[in-house]
Amino acid sequence: MAFRWLGKSDDGRTVTLQRLEGCPIATPAYATDTWMQNNADLVRIGIVLDVETTGLNQSEDKIIEIGMRQFFFNRNTGEVLKLGAAYSSFQDPSVAISAEISELTGITDEMVAGKNIDWAEVNKLLEQASLIIAHNARFDRPFIDRKSSISKEKIWGCSVKQVNWNGQGFTSSKLELLNVYHGFFTDSHRAINDVDALLYLISLPGKNNQPYLAELLHNARRPMAHVIASSAPFESKEFLKGRGYSWDNVNRFWAKIIFKDELSSEMVWLEESVYCGPFGGIVRDIALADSFKS
Structure with missing residues (x-):
């Protein structure tokens, strides 16, 4: 570019x-x-x-x-x-x-x-x-x-x-x-x-x-989702960090907010690169009016 x-x-x-x-x-x-x-x-x-x-x-x-x-x-x-x-x-x-x-x-x-x-x-x-x-x-x-x-x-x-x-x-x-x-x-x-x-x-x-x-x-106008990579293997932390995930020191998990229409590809990446199997985390929808809230 x-x-x-x-x-x-x-x-x-x-x-x-x-x-x-x-x-x-x-x-x-x-x-x-x-x-x-x-x-x-x-x-x-x-x-x-x-x-x-x-x-x-x-x-x-x-x-x-x-x-x-x-x-x-x-x-x-x-x-x-x-x-x-x-x-x-x-x-x-x-x-x-x-x-x-x-x-x-x-x-x-x-x-x-x-x-x-x-x-x-x-x-x-x-x-x-x-x-x-x-x-x-x-x-x-x-x-x-x-x-x-x-x-x-x-x-x-x-x-x-x-x-x-x-x-x-x-x-x-x-x-x-x-x-x-x-x-x-x-x-x-x-x-x-x-x-x-x-x-x-x-x-x-x-x-x-x-x-x-x-x-x-x-x-x-695009709905967003909060992807929580709970129970992610410790050795995957550099992969998650490089992908833009942030560590929640209180709740002890890696998380990232993405556009909901990108969720499918994110799940594929998590299952292949982090969990080496089925996604073991949580996905929460974010209402448009809740974007960027604390």
Whole structure:
């Protein structure tokens, strides 16, 4: 797969990067207010969301900043038709922000002191959305689900797991690197900056000249399954790790979440490479609204 670097010069000797200001999406010419009213069956509302937190523990750490941007999209083509409302706020976590988190995000105790997220406003935006998108939704969603009952009932999409960046010609799915590969940069690890960067990124055309959002939408509609390779032989751990399985240290098993339509081939691989016989684990269906939950 040829590596793509959209900011590279024709001679390949230099790369030009531009600072992203806001979210300068090029919406299609047909997406007038009249067209959107006459084609309401094709128009859906999405939310791109990002949180900054005091740490990685989704049960104990706290949100210190949230960023959200609403957008309207064509459910058939994945084109972004129009930008909607945005919301951003700090949150005082009532604990000291570590030096490591301040270094990563630029957020200090002084910046969040006395600040509070308006969860009524957050829920108002979430309620209107048919899809909530985050870059690594498995991280962001549990933090939001703890605070919002609306979030728990919504379908979430993940621009890490539901866009095949490698297949699109990129060697990393990290947002900062994808931004650079597409010729722009922003002040990363600040919620609204990452939101605008992600929404702009997924609005861009991929190798097939369709927006990356189209691939994400397709995959967000595909049911998923949780494959638990319980009682797997110890000597198979490297095979499982190489296949993308993760070790659950509490329940003591290897597990992986896959698209349900890939289950048959996964079972064949497990029986041939791990169990050397009938599959001895468990498969659990995941409802669309439960994707990326804790």
